[in-house]
Amino acid sequence: MxxxxxxxxxxxxxxxxxxxxxxxxxxxxxxxxxxxxxxxxxxxxxxxxxxxxxxxxxxxxxxxxxxxxxxxxxxxxxxxxxxxxxxxxxxxxxxxxxxxxxxxxxxxxxxxxxxxxxxxxxxxxxxxxxxxxxxxxxxxxxxxxxxxxxxxxxxxxxxxxxxxxxxxxxxxxxxxxxxxxxxxxxxxxxxxxxxxxSSFDRPNIRYIVKEKGEAKSQLLSFLQDYKQQAGIVYCMSRSRVDGIAAWLSQRGYKALPYHAGLPGEERQENQRRFLREEGIVMVATIAFGMGIDKPDVRFVAHLDLPKSIEAYYQETGRAGRDGQPSVAWMVYGLQDVVRIGKMVQDSNADEQFKRMERGKIDSLLAWCEATTCRRRALLRYFGEADAEVCGNCDVCLNPPKTWNATEAAQKLLSNIYRTGQRFGSGHVIDVLRGKETAKVKQFGHHSLSTYGIGADVSDQQWRSVIRQLIVQGYLLVNEQLYGAIQLTEKARALLRGDVSLFLRQDSAAAKPARAKRTPVAVSHGDEALWEALKACRKSLADELGVPPFHVFHDATLMEMMQYQPADADELLTINGVGQVKLEKFGDAFLEVLAEFS
Missing domain, CATH: 3.40.50.300 (P-loop containing nucleotide triphosphate hydrolases)
Known part of the structure; x- marks a missing residue:
């Protein structure tokens, strides 16, 4: 036979x-x-x-x-x-x-x-x-x-x-x-x-993981090497899929959206084009890809963190089915950690299942923060303990620098403890950096001994420290307390100085300088969005009894219109949007932007 x-x-x-x-x-x-x-x-x-x-x-x-x-x-x-x-x-x-x-x-x-x-x-x-x-x-x-x-x-x-x-x-x-x-x-x-x-190794796939800065700009930079080639860009939400697909199309890419919210005919047509046409970039939720037998997908990009290493492996496996060199590229940040944790906490699953899901998230985050060969760590996760260093992932090709973060971590942990372990990362960082926000004054945190002791470290660097301390088990995110950052039992030894801590040094290139942006005048096609942003601003200003420019200046709205941020992290990169205004007004403006994406 x-x-x-x-x-x-x-x-x-x-x-x-x-x-x-x-x-x-x-x-x-x-x-x-x-x-x-x-x-x-x-x-x-x-x-x-x-x-x-x-x-x-x-x-x-x-x-x-x-x-x-x-x-x-x-x-x-x-x-x-x-x-x-x-x-x-x-x-x-x-x-x-x-x-x-x-x-x-x-x-x-x-x-x-x-x-x-x-x-x-x-x-x-x-x-x-x-x-x-x-x-x-x-x-x-x-x-x-x-x-x-x-x-x-x-x-x-x-x-x-x-x-x-x-x-x-x-x-x-x-x-x-x-x-x-x-x-x-x-x-x-x-x-x-x-x-x-069989071995889980896909040696033709190069794994690249970067800390999330200005995600759209990072994606655009990555795609410069893949013009006219087929690929998939995964996003977590439907609105983000629609926005990224439109944004890429405006920049000359043949980008199509795919998610469960689209009419069935449109989904099928977009899938048909992806399979049959050259150079299509499919921007999708995870609803797309399973069973798609397209051999020449040259890249799979993630703009949001998947839920587990298994999900990541399966999604990235859609690249390079023909055995030719391909890339799995991903950006992630602290906001991803909080978002996925909240999704798990809010689910209707039992506690045992939730613990399992949190464990999978922790494993993926630890892999993202790896300072040794990514391929070897990935294969070890699936039980291939004898995997060798690949020489073909971002860590092997450009080993990350580490730094002694013991003192910085002690400052952070002490500050979290003194502020009552009741606040999210934004407020914790504001206190560390000595910012005189309304929230800091409201809770009297400007009088704490930890106020301003981390002024020499940037917001981005502090977010990196928090993210890595969560991954390493020194901190946890309490989703039931609105994402409050809290200490774990493991943090005691670090606070006492019994252990030293070396962390991965994030690259400075993750977040392009804002100064390079040049807001543009309102073009004819953007008038509807411009009016909607102004109406949102006026409504918020009327509620507070302040002039509209106290909410945001025109220049800030113009940047929103030009770059159309899709989430809180991206909105925070807009000139004029700080942490406090993000917390007060961010959701309202993101909702308007999503409607016009």
Whole structure:
């Protein structure tokens, strides 16, 4: 049977030899055994079930949560002369009926199906009435509640063992740690499965991580080397996706948005263009990318921190599936840490799950702050302890400098303690730097012994210290107390001077100087936004009983209009926007900007 598999590999798919563990997985399936297959994105997982499904008698069933993957792979298989089809919610009644008739008449080699459709009694009864060669459960990490993309529809797939006795089942995924692997095998009720774990290394991908300064400018600088090349830019929110896509389009890039809030037709058209046209930059939430088999994606950029190393690995794995040099680029900052922590805290999950999620965030942050090879640290996270230094990540190519931050950290910790551990980073830094803000005076913090003791360190440097102390476990963010920064038990030793602390030195290039900006006059096309910003300013000024320019000067509104900041960090880079005004007025202006992005 393996000879037949090799013949299909060569003559149907056009490859001369199997890669990695493909042959062993296929032999296992041909022998009728279950298997768990972990293989990196672009490693050839689909052949592991397509080929044995064609060799064995009957129709192969592929369970997938991804409409895009179904459509893409079915179209590719049909081009190869393989009788393939899919059943999902995009089909009309007539189209679904035609597929069901093809199943009944034994006219299909491969059927892709969504888990919720498969588990319907009528569908199961129909599929049980025809010969089935193999069942592949793709994106199997979706069954694990400890994974990064849990989907409740997957929990019922254990019934397949009893509905199709004797039919081999393959569970396949690109990302699952040891705990998730055990849960996948248990919840799918795999029968004495063989486990195949390929290396997670993607040596053609260069990992670059930078501290977030002026994110748009940083992205634009990065993209200078990738003009006319395909790539993906991930953002956390839909409004940010829309704003960045429009902003890039204005600067000559073929940028398209993709998120769940767009009309279905527009999403499909943008995805179609990304797959078929050259040089498209897809700006997207994580709703985009799973199952997209585009080989020549040259970069994946993150403007916001993902939720875990698993999510990051899977998203960046969409770059360089053709094996050619590609880049995974990301910027992150303290605000990302607070935002994700709040999302976890506000979720309806139980405390055990929340602790797990916070642990994943901590692992990702520690990786971001790495001072040694990123690739080696990434591979070690997935259990490859013998990984070597790669020489091809930002840390290897340009080792970060470190500095003795013991005294600075002691000042910070002391200040947090003396201000009552009740405030966010902005106020803590204001006290350290000796700023006479209304909030500082309101709480009497200008009379503290720590007031002004950190005036020689910039706001950006203090944010870096706070971020790294959170990563290293000296500080925590209390989401229930509106993001207050608080000391952990570990901080005691540092305050007493029992330990020394060396921190990564952030690059000065992270935040371009404001002086380079030159606000422009209002152009004809920007009049509506200009009027909306002024109306927002007037409304706030009327509430406070002050002149509008006490809120913001015209020059500040012009910069907002020109650069259209999408979040608090970006708004803070606008001339005239300080921490206090950000806290008072930031949300109102960001809402207006989002409406016009």
């Amino acid at each position: 393996i000879d037949r598999a090799e013949d299909i590999l060569k003559h149907t798919f056009g490859y001369t030899h199997f890669r990695g563990s493909q042959k062993s997985v296929i032999e296992t399936a041909l022998a009728g055994q279950d298997a768990l297959v972990l293989m990196p994105t672009g490693g050839g997982k689909s052949l592991c079930y397509q080929i044995p499904g064609l060799v064995r008698d009957g129709m192969a069933i592929v369970v997938s949560p991804l409409i895009a993957l179904m459509q893409d792979q079915v179209a590719a298989l049909q081009q190869l002369g393989i009788r393939a089809a899919y059943l999902n919610s995009t089909l009309s009644r007539e189209e679904a009926g035609a597929t069901l008739r093809a199943i009944h008449d034994h006219e299909l080699d491969v059927l892709y199906i969504a888990p919720e459709r498969l588990l319907q009694d009528a569908t199961l009864d129909r599929l049980c009435s025809v010969p089935v060669s193999l069942i592949a459960i793709d994106e199997a990490h979706c069954v694990s509640q400890w994974g990064h993309d849990f989907r409740a529809d997957y929990l019922g797939l254990n019934v397949l063992r009893y509905a199709f006795p004797g039919v081999p089942r393959l569970a396949l995924t690109a990302t699952a740690d040891e705990r998730s692997r055990e849960e996948i095998m248990m919840r799918l009720d795999l029968c004495e499965p063989k486990v195949f774990v």
